[in-house]
Amino acid sequence: MEFRVDRGDLVEAVAWAARALPARTPVPVLGGLLLEASAGRLSVSGFDFxxxxxxxxxxxxxADGRVLVLGRRLLDICKVLPDGPVSCALDGSRFTVEGGGTSFGxxxxxxxxxPAPPAxxxxxxxxxxxRFATAVAQVAVAAGRDDTLPVLTGVQLRLEGDEITLSASDRYRFAVRRLEWKPEASAPSATGTGEAVEALLPARRLLDVARSLARCGTVRVGLDRGPGPGGPLGFEGGRMRSVVRQLDGRLPGYGNLFDMAGASVAEVEREALTEAVRRVAVVAEAxxxxxxxxxxxxxxxRAGFGDDVAAQRLPAVLSGADEVTVAFDPAYLLDALTSFEAPGLRLELLGTGRRALLAAAHSPETHRHLLMSVKQLV
Structure with a gap:
């Protein structure tokens, strides 16, 4: 095996494939990247099940060939190589990397x-x-981080007709985002011959994949509708391809949670509210x-206790009640506010200790984020 490649192309390829490497693994080979050279192409791949x-x-x-090397070590080497062409070769059990007069073994x-990766x-x-990368980021913020509850660490994709619905929840908040897409003509959801397809994917992995493909123009989504549930989903853009295994289970439904009958409605400028929350939260204790x-x-x-307090008043429009008071964990509230792009925000409020539904003022059905108002008031 022997090939020559531009240093920038090699760094990009190794860094992208290294995203699939596990942080820690008892299986040493899973820390490796597989390099395959043939017919004017170099492919770099990683896999962690x-x-x-x-x-x-x-x-x-x-010279064509394949080699498996420690991925993060190779990435560290690529980053310190000078710009220009890089020559790589396999000599027995030793893989050499040379560029600009510097060589590594x-x-x-x-x-x-x-292990063989899934097809x-x-x-x-x-x-x-x-748009897909933006949508995934908007809902992934609500996914759980507790690996003992794996279902809640996922983002659920529902593919139905010409729309994808993404959702995530950690029990304390629930984010939902709808997005247009174009199904293949043979897909059951496009022909009307099948039900909607649902898949639950690890939020962290899906977010990483979506961000890395954000500049590809179009992402091709792959799915095999086999007899059993839980097949992997594929995401492909340009010369990059990822296959992500589904999580077992599905998220609970959000229909009843998002029913805000009797709620008061407030409208406020999103950026101003976000900055105000950041300011007053400085004095908020854990x-x-x-x-x-x-x-x-x-x-x-308002935030804080005793003499350590902060307050700021903003313009807002409230309908459905003369006054409404709610209180939120500042980190959760900031996560929700920063996930929106629209300048105006609509808040449906049931009051202290109850649900609050945030949405864009002019398209409230596209992106919604549910928060629980805490009972404790400052």
Missing amino acids: ETAALIETDAEVA LSTLPREEY PPGAYGTVDAA NSAVRLDFSADSVLL
Whole structure:
């Protein structure tokens, strides 16, 4: 095996494939990246049983071959190489990397022990890459971080007709985002011959994949509708491809939670509210809340206790009640506010200790974020 590749292309390929490497693993070969050179192409892939990632780049290939090397070590080497062409070769059990007069040697991992990654699933539809990355980020913020409750660490995708609905919840908040997409003509959801397809994917992995493909223009989504549930989903854009294993289970429904009958409705400028929350939260102690007192034409934000307090009043419009008071964990509230892009925000409020539903003022059905108002008031 011997090839020559531009240093920038090599760094990009190795860094992208290294996203699939586990932080820690008892299986040494899973810390490796598989490099394959043939016919003017270099492919770099990683796999950790949860995600498989593969990227291709142009290379001058003098001798075809495959090699498995420690991925993060190779990435560290690539980052310190000077700009220009990089020559790589496999000599026995030693892999050499040379560029700009600097050379490195790497021991190789046993390729025969490396597990075979899943085959890319069949094409199911396409979605705008940038919009998909934005939508995933908007809901992933509500996913749980507790690995003892794996279902709540996922983002659920519902593919139905020409729309994808993404949702995530950690029990204390629930985010939902709807997004247009184009299903393949043969997909059951497009032909009307099948029910909507649902898949629960690890939020952290899906977010990483979506961000890395954001500049590809279009993401092709792959899914094999086999007899059993839980098949992996594929995401492909340009020369990059990822396959992500589904989590077992599904998120609870949010229909009843999002039913805000009898709620008061407040409208406020999103950026101003976000900055005000950041300011007053400076004095908020751990596990304390930011209080929002809505009146007909303003909202008063308050945080802190005793002499250590902060307050700020903003313009707002309230309908359905003369006054409404709610209080939120400041980190959760900031997560929700910063996930929106619209300048105006609509808040449906049931009062202290009850649900609050945030949405864009002019398109409230596209992106919604549910928060629980805490009972404790400052």
